Amino acid sequence: MAEKQPNEKLTSWFGRSGWSKGELARxxxxxxxxIGAHHVSTDTSRVRRWLDGEQPREPIPKIMSQLFSERFGSVVSIEDLGLRTAVPVSTVESGVDLPWSAPQTVQLISEYSRSDLMLNRRGFLGTSLALTAGAALIEPxxxxxAPNQGGTPTPILAAASGGEQFSGRLSEPELQLLEQTTVMFRQWxxxxxxGLRRKxxxxxxxxxxxxxxxSYPEQTTKRLFRLTAELAHLAGWMSYDVGMHPSAQKYxxxxxxxxxEAGDRPFGAQILTDMSRQMIHLNRGEDALELIHLAQYGSRDSASPRQQSLLFAMEARAYSTIGEVNRCARAARLAExxxxxxxxxxxxxxWLKFFSLAELNAENAHSFRDLAYHTTRSPLYASMSAPVMxxxxxxxxxxxxxxxxYAFNLIGMSSVHLLxxxxxxxxxxxxxxxDIATRVRSERLNTRIRKTSAAATRNFKDVAEVGQLADLVVQDIPEFVPTG
Structure with a gap:
């Protein structure tokens, strides 16, 4: 196990605060x-361990961000304190290694969606879930x-293919209406x-x-599985957007x-693409790269040009996160x-129509911007990002x-101006x-805004406009309180 390194960022902020370890603990x-977190009970020895590199559990990172922000009169983010975003990560025991069979898939989705609805109705968010990463995620x-074992139909499809007795009474118009409803959810x-329609x-x-x-005829059953996949993916995407990362990954x-089960390789690749996007957001570039390569390989004979372009663009994003300059540039060029x-x-x-010319430019611009963060040639890559953004x-x-x-790219353009x-x-x-963030429900967007404002304050604290932005963010972007 790697030895903990002292948290130099937290030590610096703590030293400037004038607090003692006991005062910070109190x-x-x-x-x-x-805030009702009565289980939190810290002391001077715990504060010392934080300074030595131990990562405190939630809600302590958020509390410390608030305390230091109030102390200094400007936003001091969790990242500024050297405290990673508080998403528990498991790289050993995988919560995603599930049976690949139709009946168990149906059962697991039914149980998890019911649990999600019940827990959120009661105000709980399933915080015991851990995000799975590394080999524990990639291998499953x-x-x-892999094809279905022996190439035979799974039990549900086998039962439905007899052509004699079908217990299901779902009509074609009803199935079409369900599919149209999924399109409407995606538009919302x-x-x-x-955050608005997740539940x-x-x-x-x-x-x-x-x-x-x-039981239904085989084609109806496959359409229902495809519909299930789209809804579960959308539930995952919405969970990711509001900051519920372990739930997002589960969906x-x-x-x-x-x-x-639907036999839909292109949509499977899309799911893996968004799993890769989540890992990029959480700064796990190697995992993101593995997932996007798996998506590319699995859809190599079925992806349309639009999807191939998206896959190359996300590959570039993953490479930029780990500072692979040449491979990032090559993937971005292939995307174009x-x-x-x-x-x-x-x-x-x-589900693929969202990937427009605007999205292509956005992904490549963010790739170049991220290269500026992760390499020593910041001015060059910032200048490459600017016109594309x-x-x-x-x-x-x-x-x-x-x-x-639109808002994501506005804040992306803002970060490029800072660079x-x-x-x-x-x-x-x-x-x-x-202004847009106050009208939509996206913790992902709020996080980007807070992070950019904090970077502006850190690097340009004497600029009056920067102080005004910090005040605006504190006023209009509320602290993260996940909702169902």
Whole structure:
């Protein structure tokens, strides 16, 4: 096991605060009681261990961020204190290594969606879940590639293929309506963020798994599995958007199982793509790269040009996270070249239509921006990112159906301005993103705004506009309180 390294960031903030270890411990305990976290009871020895590199559990990182922000009069984020985002990660015991069989997939999705609805109705969020990473995640996901054992139909499909007795009474118009409802949910998410309709999606998912308890002709059963996969994926995406990372991963994995039962390789690749996106968000670039390569391999004979372009773009994002300059540039170039093969008459499914020219520019711009963070040649990659990010902003400005994506690229443009030592321009873009963030429900967006504002304050604290932005963020972007 690697030896803990002293937390130099926390030590620096602590030294400037003027607090003693005992005073910080008392303030943490007092704030914890105020928010109902009565299990928190810290002392001077615990504070010493934090300074030595131990990572405190939630809600202590959030409490410390609030305390130091109040002490210094500006945003001091969890990352600024050297405290990683508080998502428990398991790399040994996997909570995602599930049986690849139709009946068990239906049962697991039904049980998890019901549990999600019940827990959130009572105000609990399943915080005992841990995010799975490393080999414990990648190895089970590789089984997506394997055919069903012996090439025979799974039990549900075998029962449905007899052609004699079907217990299900779902009509074709009803099935079409369910599919249209999923499209509507996807539109709501793009326009309003994941927090607004997450519970409705989970409820619909649970209802569809009830339908899968009955028997239908094989094609109907496969359509129901495809619908289940899309709803579970959407529940995962919305959970990710509101900051519920372990729940998001659980839904993604269940969605991948359902997509396998539907025989839908392209959609399985899309699920893995968003699992990769989540790992990039959590700064686990190697895991992100493994997932996107698995998606590329699994869909190599079935992905359309639009999906191939998306996969290359996300590969570039993963490479940028680990500072692989040449491979990132190559993947970004392939994304552009492949996108040029998309035609207006492409018959892409609804779940893929979001990947537009605006999205392509956004992904590549963020790849170049992230290279600026992870390499020593920051000015070069910031200058490469700027015009591409600007194109993304311009394209999304004209797209009212993807307002959240517009805000993400506004705050992305703001971060590029900071890299180019242009704090005033950064504030202009960030304020526009804050305005949108107050109208959508996306903790992902809120986190990006807080992080960018904190970076501005850290590097340009004497610029008046930066102080105004910090005040605006504290006022208009509330602290993260997950909801169902």
């Amino acid at each position: 303030q943490v305990n007092r704030r914890a009681r105020q 996901m590789q089984r997506w590639l 998410d793009a326009q309003n963020g994941g 409705a999606v989970v409820g619909q998912l649970h209802e569809v798994t009830d339908l899968l308890q009955e 993604y994995v269940l969605a991948l199982h359902a997509a396998k 070249d492949t996108f040029s093969d998309c035609g207006r008459g492409d018959n892409d499914p609804d 600007e194109r993304a902003v311009d394209l999304f400005r004209e797209d009212p159906d993807h307002i959240r994506s 180019q030592n242009e704090p005033e321009q950064a504030v202009v873009m960030a304020k526009q993103a804050v």
